[in-house]
Amino acid sequence: MTHRRSPYEAPELYDLMFDTLDFDLAFWLAVGREAGGPVLDLCCGTGRILLPLLDAGVDADGVDLYRPMLARARKKAAAKGHRPRLAAADMSAFRMPRRYARVISAFNAFAHADTPDDQLATLRCARKHLLPGGAFVVHMSYPGPRYWAEPEGEPVMELEVRRPGDGRRIQMWDTRVKDVVGQRQRSEIEIREIDEAGAVAKRTGFETSQRWVYRYELELLFRLAGYARWEFFGGFAGEPLEGEEQQMIAWAWNGRARPRVKAPAGGGAAPRTKTRP
Numbered sequence: 001m002t003h004r005r006s007p008y009e010a011p012e013l014y015d016l017m018f019d020t021l022d023f024d025l026a027f028w029l030a031v032g033r034e035a036g037g038p039v040l041d042l043c044c045g046t047g048r049i050l051l052p053l054l055d056a057g058v059d060a061d062g063v064d065l066y067r068p069m070l071a072r073a074r075k076k077a078a079a080k081g082h083r084p085r086l087a088a089a090d091m092s093a094f095r096m097p098r099r100y101a102r103v104i105s106a107f108n109a110f111a112h113a114d115t116p117d118d119q120l121a122t123l124r125c126a127r128k129h130l131l132p133g134g135a136f137v138v139h140m141s142y143p144g145p146r147y148w149a150e151p152e153g154e155p156v157m158e159l160e161v162r163r164p165g166d167g168r169r170i171q172m173w174d175t176r177v178k179d180v181v182g183q184r185q186r187s188e189i190e191i192r193e194i195d196e197a198g199a200v201a202k203r204t205g206f207e208t209s210q211r212w213v214y215r216y217e218l219e220l221l222f223r224l225a226g227y228a229r230w231e232f233f234g235g236f237a238g239e240p241l242e243g244e245e246q247q248m249i250a251w252a253w254n255g256r257a258r259p260r261v262k263a264p265a266g267g268g269a270a271p272r273t274k275t276r277p
């Protein structure tokens, strides 16, 4: 088995698994269109959200720690005639040459901020990059009791897709170990390529971890990071956050200025999958 440290060193596999995922796309397009200024996609990956924003005419840049993800985003953007400003940097210590109306963090990317120091530094860095009255908008799955109680320590198949070209089945298996007190999940991910006879033809292993946050914890972090006010929603349609199975959407505003728009609604239900990449 080939071992690679992070799944984000294999952007072609990320795209195979997730590029067609669009449960949140309408929401982020609404956020971008109504921003009234440039948008920074923090942890933009291969451009799952960034590219549609650019297609929609939004002036958007991207930051991501993993150069292979950025290289793929750049290539995909160029194929569509876009040349976004993309920077390789940690979310807690990036520097971009301009300020944004919105900094966005889609699809649980903030869970890769591993410690309270990382989280705080990320929120501070994002705020420094916001225009007055701008907002940092973050989407995180909510780590409710059912999530923590799911079986762990054995491989669970998360996703199966057909690879374009040869039509081979590609499976993503995840062996999770959870640390409830540390609010952390460690994943050993195995990508299995299944041959025509149904046998595993190739295995590729990765490791990653995520640290989950709760509503009031994030509120305290916003407060410490110097945001002036914040709003929480329980889904992409602007529902109140009140159920453990909901997606958490948080807006943190830079400065006391009233936002020019109300938090937009858009997007569909979160996928009924265990996927929390």
Ligand SMILES: C[S@@+](CC[C@H](N)C(=O)[O-])C[C@H]1O[C@@H](n2cnc3c(N)ncnc32)[C@H](O)[C@@H]1O
Pocket (backbone or CB within 6 Å): 008, 018, 042, 043, 044, 045, 046, 047, 048, 049, 063, 064, 065, 066, 069, 089, 090, 091, 092, 105, 106, 107, 108, 109, 112, 113, 277
């Ligand atoms: C779950 S993916 C989300 C990607 C993209 N936002 C999307 O919605 O498809 C998380 C992303 O965070 C990036 N990432 C992980 N750790 C990071 C860090 N410390 N700083 C910046 N980016 C990071 C990964 O390379 C990956 O692209």
